[in-house]
Amino acid sequence: MRNLYVIGPTGSGKTWFCAALALELKELGWRVAYFKPVGTAAEDKADEDALLFRELLEMDSPPERIAPLSSSPIYLWRYDAAGSHLDRVREAYAEVTRGAEVVIIGGAPSPYHLASLGLDAAGVIRLFRPLVFTVHRVMNDLSLDLALFYQDYLKSLQAEAAGLVLNQVPRPLVDKARGLFCPVLEGRGHRVLGVVPERTEAALPGARDLVELLRAEVLAGEQGLANPVEEVVIGAMTLDSAMRYFRRAPNKALITGGDRTDLALAALETSTSVIVLTGGLYPEARLLSRAEEKGVPVLLTDYDTYVVADLLRFAGRKLRPEDRQGLEEARRDFREHCRHRQIIELIAGWQPEAGGRE
Numbered sequence: 001m002r003n004l005y006v007i008g009p010t011g012s013g014k015t016w017f018c019a020a021l022a023l024e025l026k027e028l029g030w031r032v033a034y035f036k037p038v039g040t041a042a043e044d045k046a047d048e049d050a051l052l053f054r055e056l057l058e059m060d061s062p063p064e065r066i067a068p069l070s071s072s073p074i075y076l077w078r079y080d081a082a083g084s085h086l087d088r089v090r091e092a093y094a095e096v097t098r099g100a101e102v103v104i105i106g107g108a109p110s111p112y113h114l115a116s117l118g119l120d121a122a123g124v125i126r127l128f129r130p131l132v133f134t135v136h137r138v139m140n141d142l143s144l145d146l147a148l149f150y151q152d153y154l155k156s157l158q159a160e161a162a163g164l165v166l167n168q169v170p171r172p173l174v175d176k177a178r179g180l181f182c183p184v185l186e187g188r189g190h191r192v193l194g195v196v197p198e199r200t201e202a203a204l205p206g207a208r209d210l211v212e213l214l215r216a217e218v219l220a221g222e223q224g225l226a227n228p229v230e231e232v233v234i235g236a237m238t239l240d241s242a243m244r245y246f247r248r249a250p251n252k253a254l255i256t257g258g259d260r261t262d263l264a265l266a267a268l269e270t271s272t273s274v275i276v277l278t279g280g281l282y283p284e285a286r287l288l289s290r291a292e293e294k295g296v297p298v299l300l301t302d303y304d305t306y307v308v309a310d311l312l313r314f315a316g317r318k319l320r321p322e323d324r325q326g327l328e329e330a331r332r333d334f335r336e337h338c339r340h341r342q343i344i345e346l347i348a349g350w351q352p353e354a355g356g357r358e
Helices: 014-027 048-056 085-096 122-126 141-156 171-187 207-213 239-248 261-268 283-292 305-313 326-338 340-350
Strands: 002-007 031-036 102-106 132-137 159-167 192-197 219-222 233-236 254-258 270-279 296-301
Touching: 002 014, 014 048, 014 102, 014 132, 014 159, 014 326, 014 340, 031 048, 031 085, 031 326, 048 102, 048 219, 085 122, 122 192, 132 141, 132 340, 141 159, 141 171, 159 171, 171 192, 192 270, 192 326, 207 296, 219 283, 233 239, 233 296, 233 305, 239 261, 254 261, 254 305, 261 270, 261 283, 270 305, 283 296
Parallel strands: 002 102, 002 132, 031 102, 132 159, 159 192, 233 254, 254 270, 270 296
Antiparallel strands: 219 296
16 A cells, blocks of 8 residues: 655645545556545544535545544644544555555644644654655745755654645745755755646635635625636725726735725625625625526625735645546646646655555
C-alpha cells in the first residue's frame, strides 16, 4: 500500500492537488482511495472533501469514516484528549482503504491541528509513514519563507518528502517564482514539482461557497448560488463613487452593510453574482424582491465588513462532485503546470517497505 500525504497551509489548494492526482492515477489503472484523518466538518455535517472523493473515486465507505475526526476552534468539547483517537483513525483507515493500491491522505488546515490528540502532521506521518507532497499558495516573498519552513519541518520529522508545488501564483509573480523561488528551494535540496499560475475563476469562492464560509443566511436569489465570482467590491463609499466600480467589475460579489440598500440596488443593475450583507442587518423588502427577479443571491452574515473581507483573502473556490468543469480544469492545470510524469514516477518507484505502511 502506498500512502501519499498532501499537506499545506489553509487555502493552498490541497484539495485541487489531491483531486487531480487521484484522477490521473485512476486513469492509469491504479486502485485509489482517499482518507482524511482530520476533517473540518461541523458537528452535523459531512466533510466536503470526504463527499467529493467518495463520489470521485466511487468509494463505498460513508463520509464519516473517510474523515473520522474534525477540527474546529473548539474541538476539545467534542473529543476527550485522553481518548483512543489513534485507534479510531486506524480502524477507519483500514475500512476505507481496503483493496486500494494507493491512498491519498488529505492534510488538515495546518500541520498543528489536533496536536493534543496526537493527530497533527507529525502524528499522521508517524502513523502512516507516507510519501509527502506539500502545496503552497504564492502571495508574496513570505510565501517562499513558509515553503522553506514546511520543508525544514518535514526534514526534522525524517519524513519522506516527494516535493512541493507552488500554486495559485499571481500572474505578475510567475516569472519571479520560476526564476527566484524555485532556484532557492532547489538549492536547498527541495524538489519543486510545479508552478501553477492563478486562474481568476478559481482564486475566489463562488456564491455557494460564501454561504458556508460566512455562515450566512440566504435571503433571496437561491437559484443563483452557482454564480461564479470574479471580483470583490467592498461597498463603503458614496453611491456616485460606487457606480464607477460597479460598471468595471464583472461577476462581482458586493460586500456591504445591510443598511446600504442604495448600493445593493445599484449593484443589481450591473454584473453582480452575489450580494453579502454584513453586521446581521436585514435589508429592505424591495432589495430582496429585485434580487429574486434578477436571480442574484442575497446573503446575510453576522460578521462585519472588515472580517468578511479578511476571510475572503484566504478563501477559494471549492471543488464539488457536480463541478465537472472545475475538476477538468484542475486536471489540466496539473498536466500543464506540474511535472506530472515525474510525480507519477516518484509514486510508482517509491518502495512502501521503506517509507510506507503495508
